[in-house]
Amino acid sequence: MDFLRRARGERFRPVEQQALEQLPDDVWHKCLGCRELLYEKDFEANLHVCPRCGHHHRLTVSQRIESLADPGTFAETDHELRSLDPLGFTIRDRRYLDRLREAEESAGVPEAVVSGTASLDGRPISLAVMVMEYLGGAVGSVAGEKITRTVERACDEQRALIIVSQSGGMRMHEGLFSLMQMAKSSAALARLERAHLPYISIIADQTYGGATASWVALGDIIIAEPGARVGFSGPRVLQAIKIRLPEETQKAEFMLQHGMVDLIIPRPQLRATVSALLRHLTSHCSARKAAPAPKRRRITVRSTEARE
Amino acid sequence: MNRHVTELEFERGLADIRTALERLEKAEAKGGPDVVAQANKVRASYDQALTEIYRDLTPWQRVLISRHPQRPRFLDYVATLFPDFIELHGDRHFGDDGAIVGGLATFADRSVMLVGEQKGRSTKENITRNFGMPHPEGYRKAERLMRTAGKFDLPIISFIDTSGASALQDDEARGVSWAIAECLKTQANLHVPIIAVVISEGMSGGAIAIAMGNRVLMLEHAVYSVIAPEACASQLWRDVSAAPEAAAAMQVSASQLLQLGLIDRVIPEPIGGAHRDPEVAAQYVQAALREEFSLLANEGLDWTTHRYEHYRHLGRMELLMDGSQTTGNGRH
Numbered sequence: 001m002d003f004l005r006r007a008r009g010e011r012f013r014p015v016e017q018q019a020l021e022q023l024p025d026d027v028w029h030k031c032l033g034c035r036e037l038l039y040e041k042d043f044e045a046n047l048h049v050c051p052r053c054g055h056h057h058r059l060t061v062s063q064r065i066e067s068l069a070d071p072g073t074f075a076e077t078d079h080e081l082r083s084l085d086p087l088g089f090t091i092r093d094r095r096y097l098d099r100l101r102e103a104e105e106s107a108g109v110p111e112a113v114v115s116g117t118a119s120l121d122g123r124p125i126s127l128a129v130m131v132m133e134y135l136g137g138a139v140g141s142v143a144g145e146k147i148t149r150t151v152e153r154a155c156d157e158q159r160a161l162i163i164v165s166q167s168g169g170m171r172m173h174e175g176l177f178s179l180m181q182m183a184k185s186s187a188a189l190a191r192l193e194r195a196h197l198p199y200i201s202i203i204a205d206q207t208y209g210g211a212t213a214s215w216v217a218l219g220d221i222i223i224a225e226p227g228a229r230v231g232f233s234g235p236r237v238l239q240a241i242k243i244r245l246p247e248e249t250q251k252a253e254f255m256l257q258h259g260m261v262d263l264i265i266p267r268p269q270l271r272a273t274v275s276a277l278l279r280h281l282t283s284h285c286s287a288r289k290a291a292p293a294p295k296r297r298r299i300t301v302r303s304t305e306a307r308e
Numbered sequence: 309m310n311r312h313v314t315e316l317e318f319e320r321g322l323a324d325i326r327t328a329l330e331r332l333e334k335a336e337a338k339g340g341p342d343v344v345a346q347a348n349k350v351r352a353s354y355d356q357a358l359t360e361i362y363r364d365l366t367p368w369q370r371v372l373i374s375r376h377p378q379r380p381r382f383l384d385y386v387a388t389l390f391p392d393f394i395e396l397h398g399d400r401h402f403g404d405d406g407a408i409v410g411g412l413a414t415f416a417d418r419s420v421m422l423v424g425e426q427k428g429r430s431t432k433e434n435i436t437r438n439f440g441m442p443h444p445e446g447y448r449k450a451e452r453l454m455r456t457a458g459k460f461d462l463p464i465i466s467f468i469d470t471s472g473a474s475a476l477q478d479d480e481a482r483g484v485s486w487a488i489a490e491c492l493k494t495q496a497n498l499h500v501p502i503i504a505v506v507i508s509e510g511m512s513g514g515a516i517a518i519a520m521g522n523r524v525l526m527l528e529h530a531v532y533s534v535i536a537p538e539a540c541a542s543q544l545w546r547d548v549s550a551a552p553e554a555a556a557a558m559q560v561s562a563s564q565l566l567q568l569g570l571i572d573r574v575i576p577e578p579i580g581g582a583h584r585d586p587e588v589a590a591q592y593v594q595a596a597l598r599e600e601f602s603l604l605a606n607e608g609l610d611w612t613t614h615r616y617e618h619y620r621h622l623g624r625m626e627l628l629m630d631g632s633q634t635t636g637n638g639r640h
């Protein structure tokens with residue numbers, strides 16, 4: 001599992017700096033699905049999918065972006081947004097602000113969402129990727145803001161929207177501010193809908209809670225990766241309210257069977273599928289005008305001096 | 309005021325006074341003026357003790373009040389404030405959820421659409437109401453009623469009272485997350501005004517699902533939270549008994565949320581909480597709604613944009629100004 005450990009320590013870098021050739025090919029990985037030993041190189045080339053059993057291991061955020069965007073086109077946005085601690089939240093002497101610092105340290109990115117613009121087979125996209133390594137992908141003010149801005153950027157710049165979600169739920173440390181991100185992002189998606197711009201929602205393992213019950217579920221087309229865990233209440237919430245669901249319930253395959261997702265697509269085919277879908281969805285309305293943007297008021301962002 | 313309600317754990321001091329009062333009140337009818345005077349004195353000391361207790365409540369105590377079994381429910385407010393209510397049933401897909409009730413009524417001489425979460429009082433009622441935990445079809449009913457309201461230009465008033473949406477296997481199979489998300493998107497699109505009132509407990513996604521108001525009101529002792537304090541405690545403290553700490557840390561009470569700019573108005577409750585005087589509580593709700601309706605009379609407003617602006621600005625964050633590039637592939 002040292003690829004996971006390395007993923008955690010890894011800084012978010014452009015694709016070019018991650019040349020696969022630099023990796024030693026004598027590193028082996030044990031598949032979490034079938035326990036087969038796999039060559040690092042093969043494992044990377046197959047986007048962390050086991051060639052033997054098809055188990056989908058987690059991708060780093062840069063690998064995820066690389067797997068979807070045209071090479072060299074991704075330009076990160078809103079990287080400078082940082083969480084505050086609006087409630088002065090501490091858990092038995094551990095301050096939320098310290099948790100944030102630790103999370104940035106271990107995840108290598110400063111938030112649970114990385115967003116930007118890119119192109120996919122030449123089509124302009126607005127892209128957000130969630131980061132499970134950052135506080136379990138829990139959504140607070142900044143994650144919600146980045147998702148919302150990603151949607152608005154799609155509206156304003158006539159881009160297709162792609163969000164790759166994985167989230168443990170809402171971030172409790174920011175209380176109701178976190179819950180409000182569901183309303184905020186849904187309102188932005190309603191605007192995107194009025195603008196007739198396509199939104200492909202991609203569910204990666206594991207996606208729970210507020211993310212599921214807002215932007216994940218509001219895709220024009222919803223694609224899940226094979227075996228991805230997805231549902232409303234996460235396992236720890238269910239444990240707290242003493243509910244045990246059969247293991248197969250909160251799974252991509254269950255959701256497909258019950259009509260909640262459009263497709264389950266193995267990762268190596270994901271990019272081509274998304275591209276084909278976007279081609280269809282934009283084939284007739286490319287000349288359509290976006291819905292008029294509501295008057296923008298100043299965003300409640302507090303500018304601060306440089307931090308250490 | 310009804311002094312004969314079940315006392316909560318932090319009201320234990322009242323039990324003795326209440327027992328004494330109950331004895332005196334039995335004698336009061338037949339007794340002389342001294343018994344009446346004595347009863348009045350005990351009533352006064354009960355009221356004083358109650359005022360003391362309610363002067364400074366912790367967020368957790370408010371959680372307990374919001375869940376009090378005798379606390380007025382959505383349909384109690386409907387009976388008092390909307391006597392001509394016509395309930396409309398079903399989600400037109402699967403069923404009719406008892407945990408969400410909706411329909412048409414008149415308020416301040418205007419037709420309105422009401423949508424509310426409904427807990428039961430008896431065990432039997434709680435089975436049909438699923439303890440106020442809506443199934444997906446409840447949210448789909450709310451969503452289609454809100455769309456109907458939009459079609460016919462009717463303002464919407466929603467009442468929130470839930471410990472959360474139902475989260476069992478059948479709810480997943482019928483897409484509880486999807487139903488909640490559609491509710492949110494529909495509210496975002498509506499051009500009619502929405503007033504949301506959190507009357508008791510508003511827990512998590514199951515609450516916000518119908519609470520996307522242009523104005524969000526809360527009763528004084530209601531709570532509104534991203535997650536139930538028990539679930540928060542078990543996740544962050546690994547200990548359900550830390551729920552009071554979790555409630556305090558998440559700042560779930562109405563006055564705190566008003567201060568944080570997350571809600572727009574706190575509706576006062578009678579001393580001792582709405583459950584001790586449901587009629588007065590209903591009057592306060594009515595007065596607040598009347599005032600809100602006079603604001604809504606401003607017909608020129610674009611409620612869709614108003615709502616967008618309202619939610620667009622919710623969130624606290626900072627912009628790092630360290631001179632590094634703001635585009636490209638990050639700073640590292």
Ligand SMILES: [Zn+2]
Pocket residue numbers: 031032033034035036050051052053054055
């Ligand atoms: Zn395998």
